[in-house]
Each structure stands twice: as structure tokens, then as C-alpha cells.
Amino acid sequence: MAVEQENGDPGKIRPAVEEDISEEMEIKVKKYLRGEGANLEVLQDKKLKGKLAAREKLYGKSAVAAAKAEKWLMPTEGGYLEPEGIEKTWRIKQESIAREVDISSTRNQYDIILPELGPYSLDYTSSGRYMALGGRKGHLAIIDVKSMGVTREMQVRETVRDIVFLHNELFFAAAQKKYTYIYSREGIELHCLKEHGPVLKLQFLKNHFLLASMNKFGQLRYQDVTTGEMIGCYRTGQGRCDVMRVNSFNGVVATGHSGGTVNMWKPTTGAPLVKMLCHQGPVTSLAFHPNGHLMATAGMDKKIKLWDLRKFEVLQQLPGHAKTMNFSQKGLLAASTGSFVQILGDLNGSNKYSRYMNHSMAKGYQIQEVVFRPYEDVLGIGHSMGWSSILVPGAGEPNFDSWVANPFETTKQRREKEIRSLLDKLPPESVMLDPSKIGTVRPTKKRNKPTKLEREAELEAAVAAAKSMPLKNKTKGKNKPSKKLKKKYEAVDRAKKPFLEKQMEEENPTKKKRKTESVADELPKALQRFTRKKPAT
């Protein structure tokens, strides 16, 4: 058995075959090309064709450069478990892993027992540097995981149901007994979000700066944390719901309901974008793969399902319960029930997930939440007796991009990043199932005829606008009240005219058609009068 830890010495380099490298490069280049180029043969316009061809060439160059940069500037490889002979990866215990890895990694294996304030929910910042803990009995803590120092710890003396970091470690939101509160890192209460009501689950959309919450009454709320504006409040209409997860790829929030359905929401529409029946029983947990195309759901019907979100089809179905699930950055899936954590992975690169690792806590520990720590091979487990952290080789992204998230961020960098991310903040309407569709041609919608009521309302609005239009002061003779009145009437008539015309058209569309047909083969106007009504045969 061998455990390969990330950040380990890169001395172990596989024999580099040239073809292998070129293949690898090709894959990477393809990734950076972001899809095929257009088929230019269709185009008639030579100039455009030439332009686009030149453009494609540039894209190709850029992709190659990017692939090279990735190859040579991101040298750290992810860790993995390598079984020898008949060894199985899921038989490997944490103790045996601890023997193989370096000291700094062993520091990430620990159990912290806090029996009184139990079950804990967790959240990591996007850089994985800080961890927020919310004990059900009111224990809130922010921990610097790198140095294992408590940044702040406090007791709010009421139920805490969920905790979530906002855009950086300076702020976090806690769903408490009655309201949701936003605290600063120092534990100062900054806001009390009364409108959200008794919230069960919180999620933060990092690119949109939206705090999404699901309360006891099944209401989904979005609040912009930069302006405090309430973006949306939607009833799910399916009762209490405490399964909610945001798809970090596109910002769509998915909720799992007791009817076995999973609904996907965007902040600006009241109706769910997608509603899918996933399980026969209530949905117990949800998770999204960071690439956004894979969703895992678990239900009371003892099934864990993996869904392809591009086709909305089941990819794989696994037996088992899961009270909480989470995908790691590299695509490992952790699922846990009771005091047992199972980690699944697609080891061969195929999309088939199979057992990768197991871990069982001490008997009686009820696991509340499992969360992978970003940029580390660490899984954080919040349970009824405190929280623990175990090593899962190959879970985290080995190379971090300091423009995205930097675990070694300085204060200044953090400040600058905050500003930058605020400048790059996306508007809430940009949340959609396929964000790459932004900027494309607007989908042609079926031209539904407006209903009569709508039409009337429109007409009324137009008339009111015409009436309220201020009249200019004219010269002496033209400023009489009678003239003014007349002008007003005329304006109203003008406003009404298009509506009436439309109505007329609708009433006898056949006439118009006939007219157009007859006009189609008409002579010039001057000669029209000479045509016969019925052409002689």
C-alpha cells in the first residue's frame, strides 16, 4: 500500500513517453478551447469568414499557451491511494494513512470532543483557510485551520441551525432560533435578518453576493448582502424543507423536498427552473459536483442517485442512506449516515462512482454535516460530539490560483480581493441553468397573444399617459382652454389608435390576407385602375 500525498516530493515521476505528453496536452488544449469552432463553410460573407478564421487561430494559440502554462506552472499533483495486490483502498484506515504522510498532514487528523453543544454544522471559506462551526446549542466558532487557532468563539444561547461564511472570513451568517444573524469575525452582531424568519438552511452564492435561505415554512429567500436588498422570496409550496445546496457552477439553488422532488431555483423567477422527481421518499441530501454537471441526491428510499444535469438523467444509482453529502474539488463524493462516512470516487476516469474510502466515528456519534476542505485532502465532519477531520487523499485541488482563492492570503490581498470581487459581482438575473448562454441571441418565445384584460390594461395605461402629458405653453391665440382640450383629446385618440387597429386586424384577418395576396401581383399604382376585376380566361 502506498499513500501519495499532495505537496509530497515530486521525485516520483512516471516514465514520460512523448506521445503521452502530447495526448495530455491535446486534452488540455481542448479544455481551453471551450468547444469546437464554428463551421465557417456555411458562411457566404468572405470577409467575415476570413475574420473568423483569423480569430479561431488566435483562440487556438491562446489555448495552447494556457495548456502549457497549466502543465509547467502547476506542478503539484494530487494525492491518491495506491493499493498493492489484493489490498483495497476502502480497507485503509486513517491510522495507517497517518503513518505514511508527513507531519503537517497528520495535524489534519483530529477529533475535537465538545459533547454539550452538539451536533455541529460546518463551513469553510473558499480558500479553505478558515472554518466556521455552529453548534446546535448556540456555540459559534471561527477557526483558523492552518494554525488551529480559534479566531473567535462565542455562545449565542439559542438554537443554531446552520452557519455559512459570506464572501470571506470576515463575515458569517448563522441561522438561529428565530432569525438569521450576520456576525463579523470578531463576533459582533452586524445584522439581524428578520425577514428570513426561522431559517433551517443557509447558502451563499459567492459570485452573486446573495444569501439564500430556506425557512421553516418552506420559503426560499434571496438577499443581496452588499446592498441588503431582498432579491426574491418564493414559496416552494412543498412544506418544510431542510435540504438545500447551491450549484457553484451556475448559482442555481436546489432544494430537496419531502415529495421526493428536487427543485432548482433562480433568484429572479418565482417558478422553479427545473422540477425533478428524484426519489420515492423524501430527499435527505443533495450535493453538486464543482463542474456543475453532476448532482448527487439521496432519499429515504435508500438510494443515492447521481444525475447528469445536462440531460436530467440518472447516471448511476447506489444503494444506501445518506444524511449529508458533499463533493470535493476533485470530484470525490462523501456521504454519511449515523456515525459512518463513506467516500466514493470515479477512480478510472469513467463516470462510475465506486467505494473509495470508509471511515466510522466512535459509536453513537451522529454526523450532522460533512464538508471537504478546499485545496487540502481533508474532510471535515461535524457531529453530535464535536467535530473531526480526516485525511482523504486526492480530494482537494493541489494547485490553487491566487486570483480565485488563496489559502496564504495576507490582509492586504484579502482587501484587494474583496474589492475586486465586488466589482466583478454578477447581477442576480445572470443565474441560469446554462450560464454560457449569456450574450447569445435571445431565444424566440412563442408570441402569446395578450389576453383581453392585459390589452385593456395596456390601453388604459397608454391613455392615462397621453392625458397626463403636460401641454406646452403656446402663443396667445393657440393657448385657449378649448384648444388645449382639443389637443388633449387628439393625444388620447392617437394613443388609442394602434390598439384599435390591432383589434380590427384580429377581428378580420382574412381581409388583410386577401389584400396582400392581391397586391402581391399588382401593377404599379398608376396602372392599377386599368386591371380587370376578373381576368378573362
Next chain:
Amino acid sequence: MVDTKRKSRDTNNAKMAKKNKTPTSSNKKGVRRGGEKRKRSGPHLPNAMKREIELLNPRSGSDDEIDSDEEFAGKDVYEYEEEVPEEESKKNRRYDPVENFEFELPEDFKDENVDSDEFDSDDFDDEAQNLGDDVEEDDDGRHGRMLQEITGIPSDAFGGKKLKNNIVISEKDITKWEPLVKRNREAPTIFFDDKTDLNFSTVGAIASEFEPRTEFEKQMAALVNNSEVAEAHKKDGARLLELNKVTMEDVKDHQDRLAKMRNLLFRHEMKAKRIKKIKSKTFHRLMKKDRLKAAAHEIETDPEAAKKLAMKQEYERIKERSTLKHKHHNKWAKRILERGLGVQDDGTRAAMAEQLHQNALLTRKMNSMKDDSNSDDSSDSDDDDDVSGASDEEGKLKLLERAKQKTLTILEDDEVPNSGLHSLPFMARGLEKRKAAAEEEAKLALQEYEASLKQSEGTDDLEKGTSSGRRVFGAPEQQIQDSGEKIRSNNYYGNSDSEDDYETKKDVDVGHARKSYLRKHVTVDPSVLRDKSQIGHDDLFKSLNEIVEAPGTKTTYDVAIFASNSWQKPRNSEQMKGKTEVDANGNNSLEVMEPALDEQEVEEAENDDDSDTEGNIRMVDGILSAVDDSNYELPSQAELIRRAFAGDDVEEEFEKDKEAILNEENPEPEKPVLLPGWGQWTHVQKKRGLPSWMLAEHDNAKKKREEALKKRKDAHLKNVIISEKVDRKAEKLHTKTLPYPYTSKEVFEQSIRMPIGPEFNPASALEALNCPEVRKRSGVIIKPIGFEDMKSHERAVNLKQSGKKRNAKNQRNKS
């Protein structure tokens, strides 16, 4: 008055002088211009009219005559100078293309139109016409030449009509341009930023152009260009040393001086450092005092500084008077008060406070001024041997009387000066007028004095009676008032009215001072009282709100706590179990024993109880009951049942749901309804049933719906509903139509799939991706395209131009 008159006369004289001068100057101009060209003034007149004018003042060749003419014109309507027409401006050579400007008529030339009005005046017009023709002819040639110069194509190519017959443009001449043009058209980016030929390329070149202008520069130049020095340089340089010779003493002197200065500087620096480090407040206060004293001294001694200060003060006063930023009489303040000060923000409140402060300062100043004047007057009265041993009031009385006397004396003596300026008649008149006004004023003042005197005498008794008493009470009352004011500064405008009164009373004349003084106290007192009572109330409130207060109030507060607790009890008992309720009671009883306990604490205790009750499922040694522990309160019975049977008919429910949504998004067509007797007789209707067109329409609608349903994304997915609703807000994220050159949607969407920002692309590729169509450095002149033989270089160019074009040849072509 006289002065002013004189001045005006002077100015008149000056004007006259100027007027006299102006023609001379113009004269000069005329002389200067005479040689070059006749100066034109006035509009273009018809020739007939011109002749008329000429007849009026016949013009000879001499310049003076012309000038007189000009003067005449200047006095006339046409005073303005007409602008020089463009033809004559010689700005560019547009209008004078021909070299033989002095067009000489042939000797046998005879002007035939001598008699006509139009053309006889001067032959200039004819000349111009001729010239014009010439220009036209020449223009064509020039244009052709220019084109030829640029393009290299024979000028015949641009000849137009003239050269119809002998065109000799081969196809080759034109086609040879094609590759150039094609290359430029196809280039994604065109560069225009080469050949920036700066005039001075080297430092030496710049330096050689240098010319000394200022005194210093000239001195320097003289030294540098000194022949002696230059000569010294020319040889081995030994002479330079001779020239450089400096005496020992000089060097020493220089060194000494430098050392001294450095030492002084250092000392000064050290001193400043030390002083800066001193933190003692008293020291700095004393320093400040010294500084002020010095300033005051300076003011006393230096008239300039005093003047400056006076000016500054005057400016301040004027500013104050013009803005009237004191008290709340101005419009702004009134409006603010009307709207209520509580509503205003901090800034406004601060501004108001500032105004009030200003008011306080001013009133204080006024009072002090009054005192000062009093003292002054008393000193005056000392001079008059009218020692004011008595109270201020008596002094004021006397003052009044004196003022009266003085006015009377002024009224009596009205001597008219007999000599000097004032003896002039108009001055005398002015003086008389002024005197009359002054008398009027004085009379009025007298009346006032008398009235006030009477009044004061009327109140005299009362005053005298109370005088001693008031004296006794005066000081403490003043103090009280002061304190009242202090309080008022805390809650400004509760009693603004009374303050108003106060102010107005202060404004009253000196004559009424005594009365107002009395009244002031009377008015202020109640306000003070009220303030006091308010404070009392406040205290009470505070004691109710907070706990750390006097025992008297504390008791009431405790009672309040009791009340709230007892009021909460029943509610608690509803929620809690019996045991916890006992606990709560225990808490309450404890509280009775400790009145100092916070309300907050009580709440917290209650919360504790709540959370206890909520967390119904206890953990015993970390072992949890098997119940699902996602939510720690007992679910209600209905909830439990719902959960237990939740998975029963999930699919059916979902199907129903889907159908509902489909119906909503693609509504089913209405069934055709038969109206009995509508359009047909009922028996016919019965026989035939629904009309066929109705049925057809219905079928059509149904088919349409089916098709729409089939087109839906979720048509084949049984367990998925994908909403087809269009998000109005997201519409702005799409383009409405295909942008111009694109004709196919797919191609467009493929072309925008790659982000081109710096976040998504390596820096090496970024520049090419975001290059603008034309790259040009500012200031570079874009010259017309020049021919360059492509064939020989084509290959090399093509090799080099991949993606973008940037080679010297290319640029040479373009520029």
C-alpha cells in the same frame, strides 16, 4: 463734489485727447499700408454708389487724402473694419496659384465697357475674373499632377473628359495595386506607429541649438565661451590649473563659513526636535501665549499688521452680517425648525448648534461692548466731573441727559463756513441739505431721549426699592440662568420661544435697558424652572430604563420587572413542563432577593429554559436516541403522518403537477360551445351539430398544442419539468438580434464562446486577442497609401504575417 466734477472734466479732456490721438495712429497705419495695398473699409458697395461717394470727397493719390476719407468713413455709419477677404488674406496659396500676379494687359488692349456703370470703376474686377479663369485651368492640371505624384499612375488616368481619345492606362497599372489593397483589407490590425522622426535625436543636437537668453544664461555663456578658458583647454590643460588657483585664505574662509552654517542648522534642528518632543501642556500653553503676545506686540508696533488684522476683522463682520448665520431668524433655520430638529441629520444639527454658538458669542460680545461703552462714558463723565458713584442706572440716566444736551448744541450751532471749498455755491447747497437731514435726526433722537427719560423716572421708585434686593438675588439668578442655558444646549429647541424673547429683549435700546433687564429675569426664571422639572423627569425616565439609579426609583423598576414576569408566567407554563416552570419561578424569586439583577439576565435564563425544552432529545454520554435528529423539536402529529406516508403516491402527485404546469404554459384550447339559436335555427343546429369550421379550429389548436408539447425539453423526460417561462429580467443578457455581419446564429454563438479577458487567457496571447483594428500613436500623420512592389516580397510578407501584421515594409507602404 467739486473734486468729482473736476475729475469728470479731466476724464473728458483725456477722452478728447484720445480722440485726437486716434486718427494719428490710424494715419500711421495708413502710411504703412499704403505701399502694400489699399486698405478697405466699409461694406462692398455698388460701383455707382462708390462713385457718388468719391464725388463727395475727391480722392487724389496722396496718402493724407485717403486718411481723411477714412476719417470720414469712421464718423459715418460704417465704422467697423471689414475683415480681409479670404482671397487677400494670403493665408494659404489657394487663391494665388499663378506666379505672374501682376497681370499686364497687352498694349493694344482697349476697354470697351468704359461707359457702363458696372465695370468702369477699377479694372481690378476684370483682372480677378481673368485670374479666376486661369486658376480653373491650372487647377485641373495640378490635381492631376498631385494624383500622379501620389499614385505613380500617369496623369492621363485622371484626366476625365479631356483626354478621352488618348487613354493609355494598361490594366497592369491598376491591378498591381490589388495585392496591396487586399493585404490591408485582410489585416486584422493596421499599424501606423513607425517613423516617428523627432527633430532632435541627440543631446548634442539639442545643445547646439541652445541660445542664451536670460541674464544668467548669458553670464554662463560668456564664461563657457571665454577664449582664455578655451585656449587653456586646447593645450595639455596645465593652464587650467593656473586659472583655477584659489588662495588658501579663501578656501579657509569658505570652509569656516560652511561649518558655521552647518553648525547653526544642526543646532536649530536639535532645538526644534527637542521642542517637538515636549509633551507638557503647560509648556505649549506658555509657548502659545508667547506667540500671541508677540503677535499682539507686532500689531501694536507694526501698523501694517494692525491694518491687516483690522481688515480681517472687518471682513469677518461683513461676512457675518451678510450671511446672518446666527440664531434662527434666517430662512433656512426657520425651515429646519419647522420641520423639527429631531428629524434632521447630524450635520444639520451641528450647523444649527454652530449658529447658536455664534449667537451666544455675539450677544456676549454685545454685552461686553455695552459694558465697555459704559466704562468709557463714565470716564467721559469723569472728565465732566460727573462722577458716577451711584448705580449703573443712574449713570445711564445721566448719559441720556448728556446726549440730549449735545444734540441740542448741535442743533443750535449751524455756522456756515465762509471760505475754502465749502464756500462754493454747490457745496454750500449740499451742506445745507445734509444739515437739514441731521437736524431732523437729532430732533427725533431728542424726542426719544425725553420719552425714555420719562419712563425711567416713572419706574424709578420701584427700581430703587428693589435695587438692593435685586442686587442680592441677581448673582445667583444669573448663575441659575447660566445653568439653564447649559441645559438648553443639551436639548436645544424645547424652549426656543422663550429664548426668542430673551434675544429680542437684548436688542432693545440702551434706554430700555433697565426694564428689559428686569423683564429678562422674569421671563427666564420660569424656563429655568421648567428645565429643572424636565431634568427631574428625565432622571425618572432614565432610572426606569436603566437600573443603576437612586433607590426611590429602583423600587418602581423592580415592580415593573415583577409585573412583566408574572405576566409572562402563564405563557411560559403553557410551553414548558411543570418542572421547568418551577425553575422559572425559582429564578423569579431569586430575582426578588437580588434587585440588582439585569433584565437581560432574566431573559437569558428564560432562553435557556426554552432551549432546554426545545432540545427534547437529550444526549446521554454521547449516545443519541435513534430518532432522526435533523430537527430537535418534536414534529407535530400531522407532520409525522405526512412524513410517514410521504412516499406513497409521489409519482402520481408529480404527474399531476407536471400536467398542471404544462397546461399553464401551453394552455389547452377551449372546447367549442354551441349556443342554441345563434346563427342558425335551433332545429338546424340540432341536426347538424357544431359547425365544421369550429371543429376544425379546435382540432388545429389541439394539434398545435401537441406539437408545442413535443418540442419541450422535458417531453421525453417523464420525471422532469423544465420551465419554459422566460425570465423578463434576464432578457437583457441576450442580444435581441444577430449582430451585423453574422447571418447564422450558430456561427455567432460559436464565435463568442471564448472569453478574451485577462482572467481567462495567458498574457502572451492576450495582446493579440484584444488588439484594436487600427493602432496609431497620437501625433503620427497618416499619409496616403504608397505603391510598393509586392511580388518580390510576397513570400516573406506572407510568412511574417500570420495573425497580425507588423513589419516595416507594411508600414512603409501605408505611411
